[in-house]
Amino acid sequence: MYSKYVWPIVLLMVSISACEDPEDLAPQVEIPIKFPNVDPELRPYFQRFEDEAALRGIPVDLTQAGISGVIEEIDEEHIAGQCSFPRNRPNEVTIDRSFWVRGNDFFREFIVFHELGHCYLFRSHLEDLLPSGACISIMRSGNGPCLDNYHSGTRAFYIDELFDGAIGFTASN
Numbered sequence: 326m327y328s329k330y331v332w333p334i335v336l337l338m339v340s341i342s343a344c345e346d347p348e349d350l351a352p353q354v355e356i357p358i359k360f361p362n363v364d365p366e367l368r369p370y371f372q373r374f375e376d377e378a379a380l381r382g383i384p385v386d387l388t389q390a391g392i393s394g395v396i397e398e399i400d401e402e403h404i405a406g407q408c409s410f411p412r413n414r415p416n417e418v419t420i421d422r423s424f425w426v427r428g429n430d431f432f433r434e435f436i437v438f439h440e441l442g443h444c445y446l447f448r449s450h451l452e453d454l455l456p457s458g459a460c461i462s463i464m465r466s467g468n469g470p471c472l473d474n475y476h477s478g479t480r481a482f483y484i485d486e487l488f489d490g491a492i493g494f495t496a497s498n
């Protein structure tokens with residue numbers, strides 16, 4: 326006698342619970358920004374620097390190192406980027422806005438990696454030439470005799486040199 330009325334109610338309850346939005350059940354976790362003190366446009370290149378180091382067995386954490394990065398007009402002519410070593414805080418990469426706007430992906434990577442070569446790897450400039458006349462390193466000053474030759478075919482060579490040339494940062498020591 327009762328079963329005729331009980332079953333439709335039970336089925337209705339099942340269908341209501343199935344309609345609950347699964348997102349409401351997921352915990353609300355805020356994902357922290359990876360490089361909070363770095364201009365958002367520079368962040369992908371900071372990430373690549375860490376990734377390329379990891380590929381070579383070198384753990385790099387630019388956030389932990391406190392390296393910051395900004396894009397702004399550098400008043401000095403022909404300066405695409407610089408690394409400043411403020412006395413009271415970690416090092417800061419500055420990329421010149423005019424160069425950044427004009428530069429393609431390879432140029433942007435080149436200039437960010439060069440400045441991180443100073444700011445994180447503590448490398449100095451190296452002006453040596455390959456037999457072709459191309460620069461042996463992306464750590465060239467830009468005022469020396471060698472020619473820049475950074476592109477998809479030479480990228481791995483130059484990134485190997487960048488990390489190999491950084492004393493104390495190789496995987497083996």
Ligand SMILES: [Zn+2]
Binds near residue numbers: 439443450464465
């Ligand atoms: Zn430099």
